[in-house]
Amino acid sequence: MNKPPHAEESAPSANVLPAVPDPHVLVVDDDGQLRQLVGKFLRSNGFRVTSVGTAPEMRHTLASTPIDLVILDLMLPGTSGLEL
8 A cells, every 4th residue: 555645754743742841849948958958859850940938039939930839838937838
């Protein structure tokens, strides 16, 4: 049987999914070493990570950057994580 021209070239593209960016996680914790450790772990597992240490930094980041998940310290100084 004769195959139509380029039939083999077009078939794989039907199964190709569009590129999806890595999930973006915001880590909010006043402990810099803990932020760094959590961020390193998440990055090594394929996540994009933004880390901040205060409630105002968190608000600014959320207002300016699409975030998929927030890991939030509940005992932040000044403003608790529950209030946020």
